Amino acid sequence: MNLKNTFEALFGRQETGIATITGERGGGSYAATTQGGAEVVLTGSATVGKKVFYDAKSGRILGEAPAHRVTDIVL
16 A cells, blocks of 8 residues: 555645647647746647646646636635
């Protein structure tokens, strides 16, 4: 039993980011730019030019994001 994996399964949380899709790479993967300017490759379904929410750990697209800038406030 891996204690770290058990802990993450119980208390882990999804790290969600927002990125703009900049191109399609084929096979369900997309080139994107994060709000911070980093280039990432995401998987899922998206449209070039649209903003998406994505899981920062897996790179999986979670859904479409609002067109305006979004800011996270950690509580």
